[in-house]
Amino acid sequence: MNVIELKDVIKEYPLGKTSVHxxxxxxxxxxxxxxxxxxxxxxxxxxxxxxxxxxIDHATTGVVKVHxxxxxxxxxxxxxxxxxxxxGFIFQTFNLIPVLNVRENVEFPLLLMKSKNYTKKQIKExxxxxxxxxxxxxxxxxxxxxxxxGQRQRVAIARALVTNPDIVLADEPTANLDSETGERILxxxxxxxxxxxxxxxxxxxxxxxxxxxxxxxxxxxxKIVA
Amino acid sequence: xSVVTKISLRxxxxxxxxxxxxxxxxxxxxxxxxxxxxxxxGITDILFNKVLVYMSGHIRIEMTENxxxxxxxxxxxxxxxxxxxxxxxxxxxxxxEVGAFVRCLGNGKTTNVVLIGMPVEDxxxxxxxxxxxxxxxxxxxxxxxxxxxIGLFQQTADDLNVKLGDTVKVRLNTFSGQVQSAVLTVxxxxxxxxxxxxxxxxxxxxxxxxxLNMREQESIGIVMNMKNMENPASVIEKADKLHAALxxxxxxxxxxxxSAKGEFELDLFALKxxxxxxxxxxxxxxISAGDISELATQETGVLLSEQKARELGVVPGDTxxxxxxxxxxxxxxxxELKVVALFTAKSPEFNNTAFVHEEVFCNNYFGYLPEVxxxxxxxxxxxxxxxxxxxxxxxxxxxxxYMKKYQDLRKGxxxxxxxxxxxxxxxxxxxxxxxxxxxxxxxxxxAILFVVILIGVxxxxxxxxxxxxxxIGTNRAIGMQKVDIVNTFxxxxxxxxxxxxxxxxxxxxxxxxxxSMFTFDLGKNPLTMLLVEGHLHFVxxxxxxxxxxxxITCISFCIAFFTSRKASKMSVADALRHYE
Ligand SMILES: Nc1ncnc2c1ncn2[C@@H]1O[C@H](COP(=O)(O)OP(=O)(O)OP(=O)(O)O)[C@@H](O)[C@H]1O
Ligand SMILES: [Mg+2]
Numbered sequence: 001m002n003v004i005e006l007k008d009v010i011k012e013y014p015l016g017k018t019s020v021h022x023x024x025x026x027x028x029x030x031x032x033x034x035x036x037x038x039x040x041x042x043x044x045x046x047x048x049x050x051x052x053x054x055x056i057d058h059a060t061t062g063v064v065k066v067h068x069x070x071x072x073x074x075x076x077x078x079x080x081x082x083x084x085x086x087x088g089f090i091f092q093t094f095n096l097i098p099v100l101n102v103r104e105n106v107e108f109p110l111l112l113m114k115s116k117n118y119t120k121k122q123i124k125e126x127x128x129x130x131x132x133x134x135x136x137x138x139x140x141x142x143x144x145x146x147x148x149x150g151q152r153q154r155v156a157i158a159r160a161l162v163t164n165p166d167i168v169l170a171d172e173p174t175a176n177l178d179s180e181t182g183e184r185i186l187x188x189x190x191x192x193x194x195x196x197x198x199x200x201x202x203x204x205x206x207x208x209x210x211x212x213x214x215x216x217x218x219x220x221x222x223k224i225v226a
Numbered sequence: 227x228s229v230v231t232k233i234s235l236r237x238x239x240x241x242x243x244x245x246x247x248x249x250x251x252x253x254x255x256x257x258x259x260x261x262x263x264x265x266x267x268g269i270t271d272i273l274f275n276k277v278l279v280y281m282s283g284h285i286r287i288e289m290t291e292n293x294x295x296x297x298x299x300x301x302x303x304x305x306x307x308x309x310x311x312x313x314x315x316x317x318x319x320x321x322x323e324v325g326a327f328v329r330c331l332g333n334g335k336t337t338n339v340v341l342i343g344m345p346v347e348d349x350x351x352x353x354x355x356x357x358x359x360x361x362x363x364x365x366x367x368x369x370x371x372x373x374x375x376i377g378l379f380q381q382t383a384d385d386l387n388v389k390l391g392d393t394v395k396v397r398l399n400t401f402s403g404q405v406q407s408a409v410l411t412v413x414x415x416x417x418x419x420x421x422x423x424x425x426x427x428x429x430x431x432x433x434x435x436x437x438l439n440m441r442e443q444e445s446i447g448i449v450m451n452m453k454n455m456e457n458p459a460s461v462i463e464k465a466d467k468l469h470a471a472l473x474x475x476x477x478x479x480x481x482x483x484x485s486a487k488g489e490f491e492l493d494l495f496a497l498k499x500x501x502x503x504x505x506x507x508x509x510x511x512x513i514s515a516g517d518i519s520e521l522a523t524q525e526t527g528v529l530l531s532e533q534k535a536r537e538l539g540v541v542p543g544d545t546x547x548x549x550x551x552x553x554x555x556x557x558x559x560x561x562e563l564k565v566v567a568l569f570t571a572k573s574p575e576f577n578n579t580a581f582v583h584e585e586v587f588c589n590n591y592f593g594y595l596p597e598v599x600x601x602x603x604x605x606x607x608x609x610x611x612x613x614x615x616x617x618x619x620x621x622x623x624x625x626x627x628y629m630k631k632y633q634d635l636r637k638g639x640x641x642x643x644x645x646x647x648x649x650x651x652x653x654x655x656x657x658x659x660x661x662x663x664x665x666x667x668x669x670x671x672x673a674i675l676f677v678v679i680l681i682g683v684x685x686x687x688x689x690x691x692x693x694x695x696x697x698i699g700t701n702r703a704i705g706m707q708k709v710d711i712v713n714t715f716x717x718x719x720x721x722x723x724x725x726x727x728x729x730x731x732x733x734x735x736x737x738x739x740x741x742s743m744f745t746f747d748l749g750k751n752p753l754t755m756l757l758v759e760g761h762l763h764f765v766x767x768x769x770x771x772x773x774x775x776x777x778i779t780c781i782s783f784c785i786a787f788f789t790s791r792k793a794s795k796m797s798v799a800d801a802l803r804h805y806e
Contacts, residue, residue, distance in 0.1 A: 051799045054703070056702070056703050056798035056799050057797065057799035076708065080705055080708075083704070083705045084704065084705020085705070089704060091802070093696075095696065095697075095700040097233065097697065097700070097701070099232075099233055099236035099239075099240050100232075100236070104229075104232075109704050109705055111228075111229040112704070112705050112706055112710070113705075
């Protein structure tokens with residue numbers, strides 16, 4: 001069963017009178033529960049590809065299916081709901097909300113769910129469980145600026161997983177961390193992939209951490225190679 | 227507390243410096259708005275509830291007789307006072323004026339003053355209460371029965387070179403036209419408070435009536451002042467209503483006609499014998515003897531019914547007398563009439579009616595209103611041919627129209643009374659335009675400040691949003707809807723403006739307190755009248771405070787809304803890629 005399916009996806013960025021071809025006909029499918037890595041040199045289109053998979057950017061042409069549903073025709077409102085419920089993001093720069101502490105940052109996506117899928121107590125328990133899983137129980141009341149880079153990325157992982165999404169997308173999650181911390185983050189993601197059965201797609205240009213991936217997609221000049 | 231509110235409040239604290247600056251910006255504008263509004267309301271309050279009250283009053287009823295010589299007099303003050311009380315709502319005080327413009331002679335110097343008669347029971351009157359008597363006392367003037375006394379303001383006393391206990395000589399033309407004078411002892415000198423008050427001198431009302439030759443029921447005008455007037459323009463509507471209630475009836479005298487043969491009671495009306503009226507009365511009676519056209523020339527002419535003439539034993543050319551009891555005099559009024567024509571009435575109601583020439587009627591009626599006044603239906607077809615109790619002048623809107631109205635009146639020949647209802651908009655337009663100017667200056671200052679502040683708010687907000695673009699991108703990626711992005715910013719600014727307005731308000735009140743501590747001495751500068759006892763006067767009205775807060779909150783709300791909406795519409799990928 002494929003959670004993600006891309007068919008002939010082309011992405012062009014207009015640049016003055018010409019345009020930059022970031023993706024030149026990408027075909028890709030990702031299976032449920034996969035732990036896959038997208039690798040390629042800088043400027044090859046990794047970020048662009050992840051943005052399109054994560055429904056935060058539109059493909060110029062081609063079909064993007066998430067859970068078998070074509071997302072290219074969905075409204076902004078539905079796409080936002082889809083991101084909230086089915087997709088988790090881990091950013092290279094962590095992107096935590098500075099005014100919220102660890103607990104609140106992790107609870108945040110659940111609080112955005114207006115449909116009240118969870119009670120306050122459930123939200124609290126779910127957040128605490130994930131904070132424990134990423135090993136930050138001691139720092140639960142700390143603000144992001146009081147944490148190290150690795151700790152911040154762990155908070156981001158907990159935040160990405162708290163809604164129990166089908167897919168977690170991580171764009172170079174270790175690029176801002178030293179290699180040791182980076183490897184710890186990756187093994188944590190790997191572990192959570194096993195526990196939570198969540199599909200992970202992460203991009204990197206660091207061959208060191210490729211060993212964690214179950215499968216690898218190579219990209220070069222906006223095209224999938226091998 | 228929702229997570230959106232929580233984020234807003236914490237962001238407010240996080241970006242301390244900028245938000246404090248923005249907050250100061252809003253607090254200052256709130257403060258300025260409240261100060262300007264309180265100041266202009268203060269001026270309005272002074273002008274309308276203090277200056278105008280003593281200058282012209284809010285609404286006046288005035289009556290003039292003999293439009294050529296322009297005698298200002300209300301003969302039956304109580305009657306009009308009653309109508310005013312019944313028809314004008316919200317009257318704070320109503321009084322009739324006794325007074326005149328008089329020439330005052332002091333120690334070798336002269337000046338003109340408005341001499342007003344003040345009833346003894348007026349010692350509780352706010353005018354007297356707020357008067358600061360520096361030498362002598364009001365009681366010495368009003369309660370003194372041994373001598374004729376006068377109270378002056380310092381300015382007048384200086385102009386006349388007189389001191390307490392000195393005498394002044396006043397000279398005036400009385401109502402009936404003679405020159406009258408009196409010697410009055412100065413028994414009170416009050417501190418000058420505004421240039422309008424300076425012109426006033428006061429004495430006992432009963433003495434002033436003697437001096438001015440005015441009877442008990444007579445006055446020169448009825449003045450109404452509204453209770454705590456906040457909306458000055460409302461007096462126009464009130465004056466219009468009063469005007470409508472003052473529509474005059476047909477003037478008539480129930481009198482005895484006396485001939486050698488006897489005495490018969492009849493209703494006398496004055497007939498205007500213009501040609502156009504002829505057609506009117508032809509419908510009601512037929513001339514059977516004499517010549518009705520003589521009524522136009524014969525100033526004592528009377529037109530009688532055949533029946534009455536027979537009873538009285540008179541024919542055209544004969545002389546007879548009429549007599550009636552005036553409303554306010556002990557002695558009867560008698561005058562001569564000459565029969566010019568007789569009529570046979572088409573309906574019997576006219577058998578007891580006589581029509582007299584305008585001249586003889588007016589000479590008696592207006593000076594000596596009859597005790598018994600016959601009714602004559604205002605809508606009777608003959609009514610337009612008869613003289614009215616008074617001519618009610620049309621209402622006018624401003625002083626130009628008001629003056630023109632009286633100029634036009636002077637051209638006329640009318641001997642009877644003219645009644646007019648006026649407001650301060652006509653009689654004190656100068657003061658009112660002063661208020662307009664001050665309001666305009668205030669508003670202009672506010673407008674300029676506003677543009678400056680507006681730019682400040684817009685810039686600060688745009689900066690804040692630009693800095694937080696990546697945060698917006700993150701929130702959108704995680705699953706926050708556009709509307710919540712807008713909500714975050716809008717509530718942030720909303721809280722800030724609430725706090726700022728409260729702070730601004732407190733500062734404004736502090737400043738008002740501070741500014742009104744100073745005493746200004748402007749000497750004879752007319753601007754003194756805009757001060758209350760030398761102090762600035764602020765009237766911070768709740769409605770205006772709420773309005774100011776509303777304006778500021780509204781503006782910042784709108785700016786926050788449109789700026790953040792634009793930010794929320796950015797593509798999520800672009801927002802995330804954003805670097806300052
Ligand atoms: N908003 C944009 N406007 C114009 N060109 C863009 C834009 N975003 C990306 N590109 C171009 O598209 C191509 C792919 O960029 P992308 O960011 O996907 O590369 P990447 O593989 O993520 O590189 P890196 O490893 O350095 O992050 C690059 O050539 C880049 O210059
Ligand atoms: Mg990239």
